[in-house]
Amino acid sequence: MSDFPLAGAARLAETIDEVEDALLSRWPETKLEPSLDRIEAFTDLLGRPQDAYPVIHLTGTNGKTSTARMIEALLLALDLRTGRFTSPHLERINERIAVDGEPLDDEAFVRAFNDIAPYTHLVDAEQEHPLSFFETVVGMAYAAFADAPVEVGIVEVGMGGSWDATNVMDAAVAVITPIAVDHAKYLGSTPAAIAVEKSGIIKAGSIAVIAEQTPEVAEVLLARAGEVGARVVREGLDFGVVSRVAAVGGQVVTLQGLRGRYDEVFLPLHGAHQAHNAATALAAVEAFLGGEEPLGDEVVRAGLGAATSPGRLEIVRRSPTVVLDAAHNPHGAEATAAALEDSFRFSPLIGVVGVMVDKDAEPLLAAFEPHLAHVVVTQNSTERAMPAEELAAIAVEVFGEDRVTVVPRLADALDAAMALAEAGEALGDPMGSGAVLVTGSVVTAGQARTLLVRRDREVTA
Structure with missing residues (x-):
């Protein structure tokens, strides 16, 4: 009973x-x-x-x-x-x-x-x-x-x-x-x-x-x-x-x-x-x-x-461009990384990554490493989220210390990543055609979508 x-x-x-x-x-x-x-x-x-x-x-x-x-x-x-x-x-x-x-x-x-x-x-x-x-x-x-x-x-x-x-x-x-x-x-x-x-x-x-x-x-x-x-x-x-x-x-x-x-x-x-x-x-x-x-x-x-698939390589913002993708395992990350190479020409591309604690983060990060100039490690607001500091330790092994920033709060991580993308010249791209990829979890992508759409509504209100 x-x-x-x-x-x-x-x-x-x-x-x-x-x-x-x-x-x-x-x-x-x-x-x-x-x-x-x-x-x-x-x-x-x-x-x-x-x-x-x-x-x-x-x-x-x-x-x-x-x-x-x-x-x-x-x-x-x-x-x-x-x-x-x-x-x-x-x-x-x-x-x-x-x-x-x-x-x-x-x-x-x-x-x-x-x-x-x-x-x-x-x-x-x-x-x-x-x-x-x-x-x-x-x-x-x-x-x-x-x-x-x-x-x-x-x-x-x-x-x-x-x-x-x-x-x-x-x-x-x-x-x-x-x-x-x-x-x-x-x-x-x-x-x-x-x-x-x-x-x-x-x-x-x-x-x-x-x-x-x-x-x-x-x-x-x-x-x-x-x-x-x-x-x-x-x-x-x-x-x-x-x-x-x-x-x-x-x-x-x-x-x-x-x-x-x-x-x-x-x-x-x-x-x-x-x-x-x-x-x-x-x-x-x-x-x-x-x-x-x-x-x-x-x-x-x-x-x-007429097909749509929100949160799957979805562009939700311009200047800088922000792309959301719900990839949360190595297989999905590899498909997303291939699509980035195939469909977009962003430089630099800054990652915002937050994963769940029960996921295999290292191969997921490795799939994105060749495509990201820098990664901002964060966490979503659920209890299952891997702590940002824990994810950062894995990210440093994959990207190197100079290419990893830790920002535990997702809203702040988005701001940090967008600032890095806009400063493309500082990262070696004088055209400044930077963009942000938010990925690692359906929840991370969804919470980022909510934050960014709400901001846009507040700006245009």
């Missing part, structure tokens, strides 16, 4: 702040008990809303959110009603649950919480452990999508696959973005071990859309598909990126889909990794719809042309 405070579990909320407070009083996303028992019991009480619509389910190590948002954009271009669940959020909790491409507004989010709140304490009372923050939000999303109602759900796992709380439905399409090492404590220390857990979203009768993987990861995923009788389509064999050219505001891509080739499509996102995400999203939509006819150039151009 749980010692969770049951009296507060069913309390109805009047404001978004009250919803967030109620959710945060539950087990945090970082506290895991690998089991689907609680979420199964919860969704059973809710009437299994996740069975009311077909689902495209996504897992992988990096690229899940961007790919989910591109799938959504393509489906909206086809005039289908969509529900999208992604995590974590960048700035506001509402971002996790979107209908027709728009996050639930505060009133709708409160309503979604109140619809499921009376059932949370019933699960808490019957289970060994209470419903977690993440399980509760998953239940909210599934119920909100059924109430809308949506024609297709686009659901990103929180972590892993098999025992992730989202995995209480049989998705029509399972999307596996590139798998590398992250969350090793929970998922395993090798890509192949992690792939075993993530392959759990591939279900009998589904179509598995597999992005480019290492041979050992591909072997695991193909074995799972064979076991359950799922059809497989693979990047590089059945679909892929034919060509890409960097362009102002993004890139121009030619993609080979499952049913046709789509030439010279503008994608307003930067980096080769986003082109590959777009190819995966396109294949997922084609697999979901079935049939033999191509989607049509107009649909693909409209869908991908």
Whole structure:
């Protein structure tokens, strides 16, 4: 029996702040008990809303959110009603649950919480452990999508696959973005071990859309598909990126889909990794719809042309330019670093880096070292943030003492970095075309976004 405070579990909320407070009083996303028992019991009480619509389910190590948002954009271009669940959020909790491409507004989010709140304490009372923050939000999303109602759900796992709380439905399409090492404590220390857990979203009768993987990861995923009788389509064999050219505001891509080739499509996102995400999203939509006819150039151009992915090489300020990127593991940092080289010509580029204490900071910093003239080490405001001084000790080993500044408060770190970027001449660039990259964590990028957008509003007010 749980010692969770049951009296507060069913309390109805009047404001978004009250919803967030109620959710945060539950087990945090970082506290895991690998089991689907609680979420199964919860969704059973809710009437299994996740069975009311077909689902495209996504897992992988990096690229899940961007790919989910591109799938959504393509489906909206086809005039289908969509529900999208992604995590974590960048700035506001509402971002996790979107209908027709728009996050639930505060009133709708409160309503979604109140619809499921009376059932949370019933699960808490019957289970060994209470419903977690993440399980509760998953239940909210599934119920909100059924109430809308949506024609297709686009659901990103929180972590892993098999025992992730989202995995209480049989998705029509399972999307596996590139798998590398992250969350090793929970998922395993090798890509192949992690792939075993993530392959759990591939279900009998589904179509598995597999992005480019290492041979050992591909072997695991193909074995799972064979076991359950799922059809497989693979990047590089059945679909892929034919060509890409960097362009102002993004890139121009030619993609080979499952049913046709789509030439010279503008994608307003930067980096080769986003082109590959777009190819995966396109294949997922084609697999979901079935049939033999191509989607049509107009649909693909409209869908991908409208795609956004906040916090992923997102320019949020000019003079100096400030770019936000949520890279939080070595694999993601390498993709971001390659995109910086490919799409931008900043000199000097100053880094603002804040990571979580459970992340492998050294290889993440090493991926950025060739691209950053200087790094300002900081920390975000969460309890999981690695202390700036601790991160600085690692950064000095990578960058050298002369290229590292420690500024623990994020707002001050942004100011310090922007001053360094503006003083490009002092760092050897007489043109002064400096810029700032804020990275290391979704939370760091999100908090920086909030700070910078608020400043701009205050300046223009």
